[in-house]
Amino acid sequence: MKSSATDAPVLVIGYGNVLRGDDGVGWAAARRLARRLPRRLASVLMVHQLLPELAEPISRAQRAIFIDADERLAPGQVCQKIVRPLDRADGTIGHDQSPGGLLRLARDLYGRAPEAMVFSIGATDFDFRPTLSTKVRRALPGLLRSVEDAVRRLGQDMEHCHA
Amino acid sequence: MPRDIVIDPVTRIEGHAKITLKLNDQGEVVDAMFHVTQFRGFEKFCEGRPLTEMPSLMARTCGICPVSHLTASAKACDALLAVKIPETAANLRRVMNLAQMVQSHALSFFHLSSPDLLMGFDADPAKRHLFGVLQENPQLARDGIRVRQIGQTIIEILGGKKIHPPWAVPGGVNKPLAAEDRDKMLAMLPEALEIAQRTLLWYKRIANGYTQEARTFANFPTLFMGLVTETGGLEHYDGWLRIVDSKGDIVIDKFPPERYHELIAEAVEPFSFMKFPYFKELGYPQGIYRVGPLARLNLVDHCGTPIADQEWAEFRQMQRGAVLSSFHYHHARLIEIIFGIEMMQRILNGPDILDKKVRARARPNRLEGVGVAEAPRGTLIHHYRIDDNGLMVWANLIIATGHNNLAMNRGILQAAQHFVGGGKISEGALNRVEAVIRCYDPCLSCATHALGKMPLHIELANSSGEVVYEIQRD
Numbered sequence: 001m002k003s004s005a006t007d008a009p010v011l012v013i014g015y016g017n018v019l020r021g022d023d024g025v026g027w028a029a030a031r032r033l034a035r036r037l038p039r040r041l042a043s044v045l046m047v048h049q050l051l052p053e054l055a056e057p058i059s060r061a062q063r064a065i066f067i068d069a070d071e072r073l074a075p076g077q078v079c080q081k082i083v084r085p086l087d088r089a090d091g092t093i094g095h096d097q098s099p100g101g102l103l104r105l106a107r108d109l110y111g112r113a114p115e116a117m118v119f120s121i122g123a124t125d126f127d128f129r130p131t132l133s134t135k136v137r138r139a140l141p142g143l144l145r146s147v148e149d150a151v152r153r154l155g156q157d158m159e160h161c162h163a
Numbered sequence: 164m165p166r167d168i169v170i171d172p173v174t175r176i177e178g179h180a181k182i183t184l185k186l187n188d189q190g191e192v193v194d195a196m197f198h199v200t201q202f203r204g205f206e207k208f209c210e211g212r213p214l215t216e217m218p219s220l221m222a223r224t225c226g227i228c229p230v231s232h233l234t235a236s237a238k239a240c241d242a243l244l245a246v247k248i249p250e251t252a253a254n255l256r257r258v259m260n261l262a263q264m265v266q267s268h269a270l271s272f273f274h275l276s277s278p279d280l281l282m283g284f285d286a287d288p289a290k291r292h293l294f295g296v297l298q299e300n301p302q303l304a305r306d307g308i309r310v311r312q313i314g315q316t317i318i319e320i321l322g323g324k325k326i327h328p329p330w331a332v333p334g335g336v337n338k339p340l341a342a343e344d345r346d347k348m349l350a351m352l353p354e355a356l357e358i359a360q361r362t363l364l365w366y367k368r369i370a371n372g373y374t375q376e377a378r379t380f381a382n383f384p385t386l387f388m389g390l391v392t393e394t395g396g397l398e399h400y401d402g403w404l405r406i407v408d409s410k411g412d413i414v415i416d417k418f419p420p421e422r423y424h425e426l427i428a429e430a431v432e433p434f435s436f437m438k439f440p441y442f443k444e445l446g447y448p449q450g451i452y453r454v455g456p457l458a459r460l461n462l463v464d465h466c467g468t469p470i471a472d473q474e475w476a477e478f479r480q481m482q483r484g485a486v487l488s489s490f491h492y493h494h495a496r497l498i499e500i501i502f503g504i505e506m507m508q509r510i511l512n513g514p515d516i517l518d519k520k521v522r523a524r525a526r527p528n529r530l531e532g533v534g535v536a537e538a539p540r541g542t543l544i545h546h547y548r549i550d551d552n553g554l555m556v557w558a559n560l561i562i563a564t565g566h567n568n569l570a571m572n573r574g575i576l577q578a579a580q581h582f583v584g585g586g587k588i589s590e591g592a593l594n595r596v597e598a599v600i601r602c603y604d605p606c607l608s609c610a611t612h613a614l615g616k617m618p619l620h621i622e623l624a625n626s627s628g629e630v631v632y633e634i635q636r637d
Contacts, residue, residue, distance in 0.1 A: 048226070049226075052274065052293065052307075052308050052311075053308045053309075053311055053312040053315065055308065056308065056309075101294075104294070105293075105294075105297065108294075108297050108298070108301065109301055109304055109305050109308070
């Protein structure tokens with residue numbers, strides 16, 4: 001796990017396998033966001049899998065944002081959706097969780113699950129290579145803008161709250 | 164009713180397995196086979212690579228225990244360079260290897276096995292998983308996550324990342340330890356120790372409810388193998404190979420690990436890609452032996468740290484001679500977590516741990532090298548040969564889970580004979596057969612774990628080889 005900061009209100013988690021083509025888009029996005037987002041606003045993590053131990057930092061965030069590749073979307077298509085704690089446990093997984101599973105762990109173990117969103121990008125090429133396909137690479141700036149907007153909106157909300 | 168034996172060509176790196184149980188005409192289980200059906204091929208595709216790449220390349224063997232492969236590989240490369248690495252570098256490697264053991268044991272115990280232990284082997288599989296644990300005993304779930312987090316964080320502090328840290332290199336490590344980082348690690352360890360002790364206390368209370376499982380989960384005499392210190396203490400990084408028998412008597416002692424091939428040979432079976440190592444002197448398959456936490460606690464004269472020593476003494480009183488049931492791997496694992504934490508504290512408080520000299524530099528000076536370390540699951544052996552240009556020409560890896568292959572097969576047979584009857588298998592029996600394997604915490608093809616519903620395919624075959632009953636979990 002690589003991290004850029006800790007204890008900011010927004011926790012951004014990019015995940016996937018950087019050696020499997022488009023599956024590394026979560027890392028690629030998170031790496032860029034770590035440079036672009038103010039540290040007072042966002043902590044950025046890059047991980048291979050969503051591990052149970054992420055539940056604890058997630059529980060401390062005001063908003064969690066997950067970024068992943070999604071083979072069900074058209075290549076390069078960016079999709080964002082709200083994700084909530086799983087109601088029904090998925091017992092088939094152990095060390096590898098889903099965003100909803102992690103939110104449930106955060107809520108049940110640490111007393112709090114933040115608002116959360118998943119940003120997905122349609123991916124098609126999961127071959128053994130460390131680079132993104134052209135369509136995914138071209139769509140990356142749009143994904144970054146969407147995530148940045150979501151993070152900065154929270155920042156504005158916080159400033160309103162403090163005013 | 165299926166008529167053919169189904170071959171499942173699973174090629175993904177997750178741990179996939181298949182079990183075949185053979186029945187006689189009376190419907191009794193007479194044989195069992197544990198099939199590991201994926202193939203990794205690391206020994207082949209490293210050929211031609213420079214030895215300097217080997218530690219980082221070999222770490223990719225596994226996403227759960229990359230540090231173990233990193234460590235054994237770096238040691239094999241040290242041997243190729245013919246250098247004695249600086250003591251501080253060896254101690255830093257020890258710390259990372261122990262942190263790896265702590266986090267891996269925590270994964271095995273808290274995430275994979277505690278659902279069975281907390282809710283029972285007959286519990287509804289829809290509840291028998293990590294989420295079930297957090298409902299039944301949230302403190303246990305939190306503790307598991309925290310111990311793993313501490314182990315992972317120590318690996319990250321030392322190596323720069325939690326998985327596949329490119330840190331141990333031929334001749335030592337690539338960075339000395341900063342005082343600030345040492346202090347961060349030391350600050351986390353008391354909490355880890357408190358959790359480990361609390362969990363062991365809990366385990367000892369509930370384990371009494373599983374006497375039937377303890378009696379039938381691979382409870383038979385075998386040899387046990389592992390590394391020990393010069394004084395017979397628990398050792399995970401260096402030392403000597405020792406083998407004890409089921410009475411706890413020493414069969415082999417102070418044996419140089421690099422000569423492992425004089426003790427061990429490897430057999431293959433057509434039903435599995437996992438090799439079957441055996442003790443040469445007894446032949447195949449009589450030369451069955453076990454490695455890992457249970458074996459290590461069976462073969463040492465002491466652990467070497469205060470709390471672990473107390474727990475070890477109590478553990479060894481369970482049985483005269485060696486503790487034979489593989490069910491007790493769980494107990495041994497918890498004691499090793501305590502040992503790992505205590506030992507990390509000792510090493511990190513050592514006077515030379517911040518020394519800047521952490522790497523011996525040399526060109527290759529030998530054409531053959533062996534690196535042996537204790538991975539969480541047991542003795543891990545990396546054996547390399549290079550050419551005059553330092554390029555790999557041959558490698559042999561004996562992975563911890565492989566050493567236990569014969570014992571896992573026999574353990575499944577024992578549990579199946581006890582719990583399976585009448586040509587059918589209940590969910591509870593299925594789970595127990597599965598749980599025998601889980602005791603060993605296998606890293607199938609040294610890939611990874613799965614929880615609760617390990618992808619599993621069990622076939623009951625009659626004496627003609629006809630499959631009479633089949634159950635599959637994906």
